[in-house]
Amino acid sequence: MRTALVGAPIDIAALVAEVSAPANGALSLFIGTVRNENDGRTVDGIEYNAYAPMAERELAALAREASERFDTQHIVIEHRTGYLALGEASVAIAVAHPHRVPAMDATRWIIESLKARVPIWKLEHYTDGTRQWVVQGHSAVQGSAKMDHGEDPHA
C-alpha cells in the first residue's frame, strides 16, 4: 500500500508490478488523463494544484479505508501535481486482489472518493490563452467569478 503526490510522469508499468503478488488473480487500474476538451472549450493542458500535506494525508486515508473495505493490501495511488500536457496521466490507481469484483469495486470507490475529498484543484489552460479553475468536472463559470486571469499562487 502506497500513496503519493508526484511531480514527474507516473510509471504505469511500475504501479502494475508494485501491486502484483502470487495470491492475486485480478488487477484493476484506473488512469485519469488530460483531455483536449472540457465544456466545449479546447484545452491545452491542466495545472494541478494541491494542498500537499493534506492531500497526502487524504490519499493515505483513502488507501487505508479501501484496504479495509475491499480486503486487500495491494493498493497504490499516485496523483500528479504541476502542469500536465494533453494525454498525460494525472492520477493512477492500481488495486490487485485475489478476485476481480473487489479489485474493480475498490478502484472505482477510490477514484470517486478521491474526487470528492482530496484537496487538489485543476486550472485548465485553453488554446485561446485563458485559464479557469474546474469545479466538479465543469469549468467554474457559474456561481463564482471567472478566473481567466488568475495566477496560481501555490504553483
Add this chain to the structure above:
Amino acid sequence: MRTALVGAPIDIAALVAEVSAPANGALSLFIGTVRNENDGRTVDGIEYNAYAPMAERELAALAREASERFDTQHIVIEHRTGYLALGEASVAIAVAHPHRVPAMDATRWIIESLKARVPIWKLEHYTDGTRQWVVQGHSAVQGSAKMDHGEDPHA
C-alpha cells in the same frame, strides 16, 4: 479497437498506449493473473486452451458490442493461450473514454461477458502434480469426472 489471442506475454504498457487518445480523460484496465491458490489447492500454473477461431470471433464481437454500448472505439482485449506461470497475465482489457464511468463500466462488462461466452478453458496444474479443468472459477470436481490425468489434446 483490437482483440487477439496471444501466445507471448501481454505488454501492458503497450496496451495503455494503444487506447490513449487526446479526447480521452479516463483509461480503465483490467488484468487477470494466475494466482497460487484455487478452491484450497496450491496452483503451479494454468494451461489456457481456446477454440481459437471461435474465441477470436467472440472477442472481436465483444469489443464491437462494448464499443456500441459504451460509445468508444478505444478498446483492446488480449487473452493468452498456452501454459502460464504464477503471476502471469492471462487476459488484459484496456478501455479509454472521455469520461471515467463508461470507461470502468465497459471494462467490467467486457470481463464478465468474456468469462460467460468466449470459448477458453483452463487446466489448473497443482503443486502435487495433478491437473484439473476449471469450471466457472471452481475446479471441476463436482458433476463431472476428475481430470487429473488429462492431457490437453489441443495444446
Add this chain to the structure above:
Amino acid sequence: MITLDVLLFASYADAAGAGRVRVAVAEGARVTDVVDAVRTAAPGLALPSRPLVAVNHRYAKGDDPVGAADEIALIPPVAGG
C-alpha cells in the same frame, strides 16, 4: 446420411479421449440430432442434457440446421479470463 467430425475441447476432449468424434446424421439434421449422435458415438463423454454447441464459430440453437460443410463443436462450460 452426412458425416461430420464434431470438435471437442477441454473436459469433453479428455472424457472422449480425442479432440473430435465422427458421427453420421440424416440430411436435414438439426443441432440436437448431432448432439444425440455424439452421445451414442462417445458414451463416455457424459454430456449435460443441453450442451452448448457452436456451428461455424457461433453459438447455435437446438433446432438450427446443420450440413456436411459446417464446422460443429461442443463447447464445455467456458472458463476464460
Add this chain to the structure above:
Amino acid sequence: MITLDVLLFASYADAAGAGRVRVAVAEGARVTDVVDAVRTAAPGLALPSRPLVAVNHRYAKGDDPVGAADEIALIPPVAGG
C-alpha cells in the same frame, strides 16, 4: 485575541489575490468564527455560505475549536483526478 494565517487555494487564492489571509479571533474561537473573520478581512473572496475548512490537514466542523498553533485552510470545491 489570537492571530491566524488562514491558507487559501485555487479560486479562493485568486479571488483574495494571495495564498493566505491574516485574521484575529478571540481565545476559544471556533471554525465558524475564523470563517467570519476571513469574510471581513477579504470581502472580495465571496466565500460560499458554509465553506469547507481544514484544521491541521483534516476536514473540520463549524464548532471545532481552533488555537494559535493550528494550521487552518479554506478548501474550495475539490477537483482532483
